Amino acid sequence: MSTTSGVVTGEFAQGKPPLDPGAKRKSLHDGSGRRAAVLIAPTIVLLAIVILYPVVTAVSQSFTKDAGLDPATGLFVEGGFAGVANYKLWLLQDCGSGAFSCPPGTLGSQFWTSTGVTFLFTVVAVSLETLLGLVFALVMNRNFKGRGILRASVLVPWAIPTAVTAKLWYFIFAYDGIANKVLGTNILWTGDGWPPKAAIIIADTWKTAPFMALLILAGLQVIDGGVYEASKMDGASAWQRFRFITLPLVRPALMVAVLFRTLDTLRMYDLPKILTGGAGDTSTLSMLVVDQVRSGFNAASALSTLTFLIVFAVAFIFIKFLGANVTEQRAPKTKKAG
Amino acid sequence: MATTTSTTKGGSRNRTVTSSGVQIVQRRDVRGGILTYAGVVLICLWGLLPFYWMIVTSFRDVGYTFDTTPWPTHTTLENYATAFSTSRGNHFGRALLNSVVIGAATTAVGLVVGVFTAYALARLEFRGKFYVLGLILGASMFPGVALVTPLFQLFTDLGWLNTYQALIIPNISFVLPLTVYTLTAFFTEMPWELEESARMDGCTPGQAFVKVILPLAAPGIFTTAILAFTAAWNEFLLASQLGGDKVQPVTVAIASFAGAQPHQEPYTAVMAAGTIVTVPLIIMVLVFQRRIVSGLTAGGVKS
Numbered sequence: 001m002s003t004t005s006g007v008v009t010g011e012f013a014q015g016k017p018p019l020d021p022g023a024k025r026k027s028l029h030d031g032s033g034r035r036a037a038v039l040i041a042p043t044i045v046l047l048a049i050v051i052l053y054p055v056v057t058a059v060s061q062s063f064t065k066d067a068g069l070d071p072a073t074g075l076f077v078e079g080g081f082a083g084v085a086n087y088k089l090w091l092l093q094d095c096g097s098g099a100f101s102c103p104p105g106t107l108g109s110q111f112w113t114s115t116g117v118t119f120l121f122t123v124v125a126v127s128l129e130t131l132l133g134l135v136f137a138l139v140m141n142r143n144f145k146g147r148g149i150l151r152a153s154v155l156v157p158w159a160i161p162t163a164v165t166a167k168l169w170y171f172i173f174a175y176d177g178i179a180n181k182v183l184g185t186n187i188l189w190t191g192d193g194w195p196p197k198a199a200i201i202i203a204d205t206w207k208t209a210p211f212m213a214l215l216i217l218a219g220l221q222v223i224d225g226g227v228y229e230a231s232k233m234d235g236a237s238a239w240q241r242f243r244f245i246t247l248p249l250v251r252p253a254l255m256v257a258v259l260f261r262t263l264d265t266l267r268m269y270d271l272p273k274i275l276t277g278g279a280g281d282t283s284t285l286s287m288l289v290v291d292q293v294r295s296g297f298n299a300a301s302a303l304s305t306l307t308f309l310i311v312f313a314v315a316f317i318f319i320k321f322l323g324a325n326v327t328e329q330r331a332p333k334t335k336k337a338g
Numbered sequence: 339m340a341t342t343t344s345t346t347k348g349g350s351r352n353r354t355v356t357s358s359g360v361q362i363v364q365r366r367d368v369r370g371g372i373l374t375y376a377g378v379v380l381i382c383l384w385g386l387l388p389f390y391w392m393i394v395t396s397f398r399d400v401g402y403t404f405d406t407t408p409w410p411t412h413t414t415l416e417n418y419a420t421a422f423s424t425s426r427g428n429h430f431g432r433a434l435l436n437s438v439v440i441g442a443a444t445t446a447v448g449l450v451v452g453v454f455t456a457y458a459l460a461r462l463e464f465r466g467k468f469y470v471l472g473l474i475l476g477a478s479m480f481p482g483v484a485l486v487t488p489l490f491q492l493f494t495d496l497g498w499l500n501t502y503q504a505l506i507i508p509n510i511s512f513v514l515p516l517t518v519y520t521l522t523a524f525f526t527e528m529p530w531e532l533e534e535s536a537r538m539d540g541c542t543p544g545q546a547f548v549k550v551i552l553p554l555a556a557p558g559i560f561t562t563a564i565l566a567f568t569a570a571w572n573e574f575l576l577a578s579q580l581g582g583d584k585v586q587p588v589t590v591a592i593a594s595f596a597g598a599q600p601h602q603e604p605y606t607a608v609m610a611a612g613t614i615v616t617v618p619l620i621i622m623v624l625v626f627q628r629r630i631v632s633g634l635t636a637g638g639v640k641s
Contacts, residue, residue, distance in 0.1 A: 032462040035543065039458035040470055042451045043514055047477050050511035054488035061487070139377035142370075150378055151627050153385035158634075159619040160389065161572045163589035164612040168392050171605050176404040178391065210385055211634070218635035267481035270574040274593045286483040290579060293487050304484040311481050 055308070062086050062302035086302035107292050110283060111303070115310070118284045120197065121272075122265040125204045130258055132205065133212025138246075140213060141220045154210040162207065166274035169203040173275075196280035200272050204265065212257055219253025220246070259318045266311050285310070389616070396610040403605050417610035426596045429583065430611055433591035437571055437615075439502060440587055444509040444570040445563050451510070452517030453559065457547060459518070460525035461533070478515030482508075482575050493580055500582030508576050513566040520565060523636035524558030525551070561633035564622060571619070588615050 065082040088094040090111040095102040102108035140150060157165070172179050173189035180187060189199045223246065231241050269286035276282045283291070285307045292300040398405060399412040400420075422431050455474075459467060489508060490499075498504040532554070536546040552559075574589040581590065592611050597604035623630060 033464040036458040036462040036464035036467075039454040039462075043455040043474065043518060044470070046451060046507075046511050046514060047473065050489075050508050051477050051480055051485065054485045054492070057488040057491075058484060135377075136381050139374060139381060142374045144371070144374050144378060146378070148627065150382060151631060152624050153382040155623040155627055155630060156385045156389050156620060159568065159623045160612075160616045161574075161589050161619075163572075163574050163593050164392075164615055167592055167595075167608050167612055168388055170603075171395065171609060172388065172391065174404070174603075174605070178404075178406060181404075181406050206384070206388060210381075213381075214631055215635055218631075263479045267483060269483060270589070270593075273574075286481065286575070289483045290486060290575070293490060293579065297487055297491060300487045304481075304487055307481050308484045311479065315479055 058301040058304055061298050062305050064298045064301075066296055066298050082298065086299050087306070089299055090303055090306060107288060107295070108299075110288055111306075113281050114283050114285050114288045117197065117281055118266060118268070121201060121204070121268060121284065122262055125201045125208075125265055126258060126261050128201070128205045129209045129212045129261060130254070132209040133216050133257070134254070136210065136213035137216035137220055138242075140217050154213060156210075157207045158211050160207070162270045163274055165203060165207050166271050169199060169206075170275050173199045190276045190279050192280040194280075196276040196282045200275055200282055203275060204268070204271055207271075208261060208264075212261060215257040216250060216254055219250040223249045255318070255322060259315065262318065263311055263315060266314060267307070389620075392609045392616075393613055395606055396613045398606055400604075400606050417606040418614070420604065420607040421611040421614065426598065428591065428595055429586070430588070430591050430595075430614075433586050433588045434614070436502075436585050437587040437589070440505050440509060440573075440577075440585075441567045441570040443502070443506045444513055445566045447506075447510050448513040448517045448566050448570075449559060449563055452514055452521055452562070453552075453555075455518050456521030456525055457551065459522045461530075461551075474515045474518050477511065478519075482512065486576065486579050489576070490579060499580060500584050502585050504580045505573075505577050505585055505587070508580070509570050509573055512573065513569050516569060517562050517566050520562045520633050520636050521555070521558060524555055524562070528554055557629065558633075558636075561626070561629040561636075564626060564630060565633050568619060568622075571615075 063082055063084070063086070065080050065085070085094075088099075089102070089108050092099040093102040093109050093111060094100070095106065095108050136154070140147070140154070160168070170190070171177055173195075174180075175186070175188060177189075179189065187195050189195045227245055227249075228241060231245055236244070267286050268284050269290070272278065272282050272284050273287055273290075278287055285303075289300055289304045289307060292303055394408075394410050395403070396417050397410050397413045397415070398417075399414045400417070402412045405411060421428075424431075455470075458464070459471065485508060489504075493499050493501075493504045528551070533546050533550050536550045537543070541549065571587075572589065573587070574593070577587050578590045578593070581587070588611075592608060592615065595604060595608050595611065597607075
């Protein structure tokens with residue numbers, strides 16, 4: 001209301017007759033395109049240097065041969081075009097003499113193991129985090145005294161740097177550590193089999209479930225209390241209210257939170273690196289890339305490109321098929337005058 | 339309806355002042371209240387217990403590392419001295435300083451660049467806005483590991499390995515999507531009329547921005563600064579690959595903390611170091627918790 005009247009007075013103040021709405025907007029936003037370009041340019045330039053340039057380089061290198069001595073002639077040769085050899089190394093575990101020719105223990109043989117464990121972490125950890133986050137958020141959305149204390153303690157895991165989190169859980173999961181003492185077990189948590197995977201998932205869930213709770217809570221708080229009132233009067237049970245009101249209304253916020261956590265977990269590096277160091281097949285894709293960097297840039301480029309494609313594909317599936325409406329949720333809508 | 343019921347936020351209990359319903363609702367209130375508080379206590383324990391354990395251990399004598407007494411016993415400050423001691427080749431003090439330098443520089447540049455972009459996205463009409471948003475969002479989804487190989491080579495060629503700029507510049511591009519999105523959300527919520535009246539009073543767009551928008555946006559900018567600094571403080575992957583001893587931040591220093599003997603993990607000293615790294619952030623959380631929560635969820639949820 002006040003906006004409209006403000007604009008109209010403005011038009012009069014500038015000595016112009018009030019025109020049709022289209023012209024009105026144009027006069028207010030005159031030349032904003034050029035201004036916007038100038039304001040946005042630094043961000044685009046920075047992102048181009050640090051993200052676009054490396055991506056283009058990585059893709060081109062992934063199709064390049066390693067420079068080295070030609071086994072046939074004994075001469076040093078520059079790389080040259082490698083075709084898809086670097087991709088075959090990972091996807092087919094082809095170390096030069098056909099599919100699955102990479103000896104066990106080499107990096108080339110680990111691609112599918114790493115992919116599998118990365119997805120395992122993602123699916124299990126994100127599911128647990130979402131479930132716990134939802135429960136936490138429902139509790140936090142109730143009325144009680146001491147909200148401040150609760151909010152602060154929920155932010156503690158978020159505030160602790162991941163490297164410290166990893167060290168903390170490394171200590172908790174030590175052989176003589178508190179986890180084994182409390183559980184009365186003698187598990188080698190950073191050894192082989194399921195324990196290292198469980199340790200990583202527990203540490204990750206501890207750190208990020210509260211963060212999920214905050215995102216979901218924000219979604220809960222915009223739900224109009226009147227909707228609950230009405231449904232109560234219609235005799236809906238607590239479960240029905242949750243299932244048919246809370247869940248559908250909080251779903252957009254929930255989906256975006258899940259998407260962002262999924263992408264985060266897919267590129268997880270510091271937690272498994274520090275907590276288990278890759279023991280018991282817990283090397284994630286990101287860890288595999290870093291291991292490869294020093295033993296061959298071109299193969300590492302192919303692997304990082306694959307990782308990027310996997311993350312991109314998952315994001316695409318989320319946005320396209322699971323209805324994570326990122327642009328509508330995240331993108332601000334310009335408030336228009338009038 | 340407004341007179342008979344008092345509705346509180348979200349799904350909380352209502353008190354219906356009708357004749358027969360009142361007792362049932364109240365009894366349910368009590369039960370719900372107990373359940374709520376049980377949940378609250380559990381959530382607090384979830385967040386605080388492991389953190390508490392880190393602090394307790396950091397004050398425990400090294401000989402009692404695995405003591406399970408739930409409160410501090412055999413207390414000593416020695417672990418903090420060990421954490422800062424350089425005799426085992428650890429440079430925790432220097433790493434702390436490095437993290438402050440990298441975090442501050444990243445936050446400053448990320449904010450200045452981000453403020454302008456966010457302003458344009460929130461306030462100006464221009465073609466291609468959707469693509470700019472998409473690009474920035476895409477950058478935030480990008481796996482950092484895909485940058486390691488090319489940046490490692492690029493910085494080797496430039497002779498930048500083990501320099502501050504090699505850590506700061508990639509960090510800026512990591513926090514930029516975050517600053518742009520959070521600030522855009524704050525800018526969008528600000529009253530549009532004030533800027534317009536400034537324009538009507540003869541301010542140029544630049545003056546209106548500096549004199550009206552920036553002061554009003556200060557809380558949002560401050561919140562964004564906290565988030566950006568926390569993110570930069572947290573960075574590990576690129577720092578461990580592109581940095582060296584000289585510029586190594588605390589995250590890398592803690593991950594590779596050496597004990598008295600090889601393969602002997604100095605748990606108590608690491609817990610002390612972890613406490614030092616975390617406490618400034620925890621203080622920030624205690625003081626600015628409302629703002630941090632609003633910043634974390636800004637842009638995430640828009641009604």
